[in-house]
Amino acid sequence: MKEIVQDRINKMEDLQQRRMLKNMMTSVFLNLVEYQDDLNRKLERRVFDEIEGNEGNHDVFTALCPREELDPIHEFLYPMIPQDTEATVIDMKCIVDALSQKEEVLLTTVFLECNYSIIKQLLNSDRKFKGELVTSKGRYNVQVRLKQNRVYQDEIEKLYHVFITNGLPWRTVNHPYIHKFVDVMLTACDGELAETEEISEVTVHLEEYESFKRMNLIPLWNIQKLELKTGGFPIPAEDRVNYEHVLPLRKTGIRHGYLVDGDEEDIRYIKRTQDEITIVSPRDKSDIWHLLQLAEPVETVIGKLYYDVISNRRVDGFIGKYRHKQDQRVRSKGEIIRMIQSFEQSKILELVDHEIDESGVDHSVTYELNPFVNDHVRSEQGKARLLLRFRSREVRGNSQFISEDLMSFLVSEIQLAFPEYKCEGEWA
Structure with missing residues (x-):
């Protein structure tokens, strides 16, 4: 508007009239224009502030580190379970009681650094492995089996109920590492253990899976x-x-x-x-x-985690923020692509295609991250499968073994937006 006024003034040949018009515009009209522009900017800022809200303050960042490398004064990462910082003490009385009743008992927990599909195959096989207990009175050969650890998933379920109590919309927690923890369950022991014995060492050999085994790792979050x-x-x-x-x-x-x-x-x-x-x-x-x-993440100056820091942070434009605010859902492939591209994981995984599959044949490599979110209106039976096919864009750092877990996160977010389908992911 100022440029238009200036152009009109410059085209006036009568200098006296030009001066009068310029004084009038400067004293009245241009001030009115500036006042209106200022009000428009404030209105625009107010609209964007209402849409943005404070959801960004509730992003969850996750990581993993060895117990001996844990930084107790880290800028923003803390153990999911504070007791993990202490060495595990095995209760011999519980072991003796369980063995006398021919029941299995938790011996230790290990981390498997491999793709989830390998872990799933291992757990479904219900294989038995050999190990050894070293106590104050000798050595005992033992038999163990592996079982999915649920401790950290239970912590996320507790967090879900806190979000609901606070009236905030739930967003899937992207912690790809916790689903790779397995419990080592003691099923049999050669020899008779006594309650007075103290266990000094536990060793378990996982045969062809031994190279994936990692001990004393602690899941972290902010x-x-x-x-x-x-x-x-x-x-x-x-x-x-x-x-x-x-x-x-x-x-x-x-x-x-x-x-x-x-x-x-x-x-x-x-x-x-x-x-x-x-x-x-x-x-x-x-x-x-x-x-x-x-905690709001900050750039760590000293020290670096071996395992990548992962988050559920979403980078949405105005349309995406407005959709979340108004809870408006668009049932289209474009909406699915937009949702996936709003996450950082889209730099690693690319959605290639999707289809509605009613054959019932399961080729999925993903798992559900929000099993505690119940749909009391729709029945799980008879739901059509929304099959999402991904391909890997790049391998970043040491994150190759969590690619299927990152895919599970993206599919779980789509599941929250499309509850009428059973969403699954597979490689293209």
Whole structure:
């Protein structure tokens, strides 16, 4: 508009009229234009701010490291289970009781650094392997079998319920490493163990799978538990029934994401601002609240993890953010491609094709990451299969053995958006 006005003024030959018009435009019209432009920019910023929300503060970053290399003061990564930092102590009494009742008992947990399809084949075979227990009284030959470890998946399920309690939409946690942990179950022992014995060493030979075996690895993520006390006395809420508990966040860091970890009956509503969280609760006394802090990742200056840091971070444009905000779903191949390309994993995996398959033949190499998300409206039986075919773009770092796990993450996200299908992934 300013350029148009300037062009019209320059074309006027009468200098007196040009001066009068220029003074009038400068004093009135151009100020009005600038005021309108400023209002338009504020309106645009407000629309984008409402669409963006604060979901980015709740991205989950995951990794894996050996126990001896764990950094207790890492900038943003913490053990999923704090007890993993301590050496495992095997309870001999539990082993003796289980063997006397001819039951199997957990001996140790190992990590298998290989594709999930190999682990799946191994677990389905229910093979038995040989091992050895070294105790304070001697050596014992033992027989073991492998079983899928569920400890870390249970932690993710707990996180899902915290998201629901906080009224936030659930996003699949992309932790490809935890599905490669297997429990070594003791099934038989040559000789009779005594409760007074102490186990000093456990060895298990997995035969052709021995090269995949890794010991003493700890899964990490950017979530840690905090306890915060309300900054003052609870304030009666507008409904005159509940109370508002204000938790200040400046000391713990306002750049991080926070989730209130509490019982549903104690939480009516949660309000968030930049520097505090307000919990509307029937509690009428100042109390300590348990929070989960989702730390904002920072560039690590010293040290480097051997295993790649993976996340469920999504890079959406305006349309994608608006769709998530309004919960609008478009049933099209373009929407599937857009969703997959919004994740960092699209740099490694490329969606080649998809099809609706009703044959019932399973060629999938993926697994469900959200088995705890139930669809109470649709039955799993009779669902058509939405088969997604991928190919690998590149091999980045040491992430080749988690490619099927990354594919499972992408397929699980598509599953949340297309619950009417049973989504599966395979290699093209």
